[in-house]
Amino acid sequence: MILINRQIFIALIIQLGLFNGLIAQISDAKLDNRLPILNGRAYFSFPTKAVNLERPTDIMSAGRNPNEETRVVFDIDKMRMVFFAQELYEVSDKRLFEEVLADSSYKANFTSKVFLQKDSMFTILSSPLRYDSSQSAVMVNSLLVQTSDSTVFRIDAYISPTAFSRLKEYTDLSVKVFQTLEKGERRNNLKPRDEKRLLMDTTKSFIFHLPANYCITEDKKYDFQVFKLHRFRSFTDSVWANMMVYVGDYPQFMYMDYGLDARTATNEPGRFLDSDVQWMVFQDNMLRFFLKEQVMPRDDISKGTKVHIAMLTNYMGLMKELEGIEETIRLSGN
16 A cells, blocks of 8 residues: 655645646636737637737837737746737638648648638638647647638737647637637728828828739837838739838848848939939849849938838839839828
8 A cells, every 4th residue: 555645645636736727727718808910800809818919029129010910928827828910911712722722831731621701701720730849839720811801811829838738728729719700890902092101200291102902011119110011912922022111310221131242232223202213223033032222311301311112022023013113102291
């Protein structure tokens, strides 16, 4: 007969109670915390103690843009679960599930199925084929959501390595959260249009003439703002194009972020706001990398202000489209 010290026995009972309590907090978590995703693109209901907590940035950078990402954190003791949503800047139609099944990355890493069809939304749940608990964040499920405007966002559920022993409970919880999906009020406008954006600390604005399938997001900090132009592409399209327009006092050339040498750039004449520009052009056909940028002093906006424009794509044919947008930017106001 094995005798157990009474104090050890009591400690084991207490630990078992705490253990079962943690499982209950996961499995029976009340989903009464309705939060917006991507600035109102959709809503999900999360556990009571979950919080919308954006990813940190350094002191010199703008905060995360709520139109581009949302991060919801749910902590239990030392275990953490994170729901991370991203705007994909993609459009799709009724063939989205077929496209996912044919996608080599999804086939290699996930098993996928149609999940929910409600409120003019179509969703696909993808579960990892394998898990790596050595990672700082372990994905347990991923949900693609096609909204009523035919654009697609994704929300992924991750857990910390400390929560990996409770993988099944967290996986089940992610499915329960995904089932609470509700349609949001914000839509992506994909029509050709003009958009007027106020320049901070001035009475002036930029007017952007956007072709179809483009949108603008805006980031700002104390002394600068950045307009980012995104091109929506189909789910199966590998071609992308973006433009960045920085307005402030301390711009930094983008080519530096890619480790490029200014001496490798070619110069190309152009125009911006009725002024001549010598663009710096970086082109690598082998890597499919094309960058065109320049920094221009613009005292007509405010004293000492500089405008930095960068156009970036992996398909040279789209550079003309970006140039067409840049050439039609107008400055309005006094």
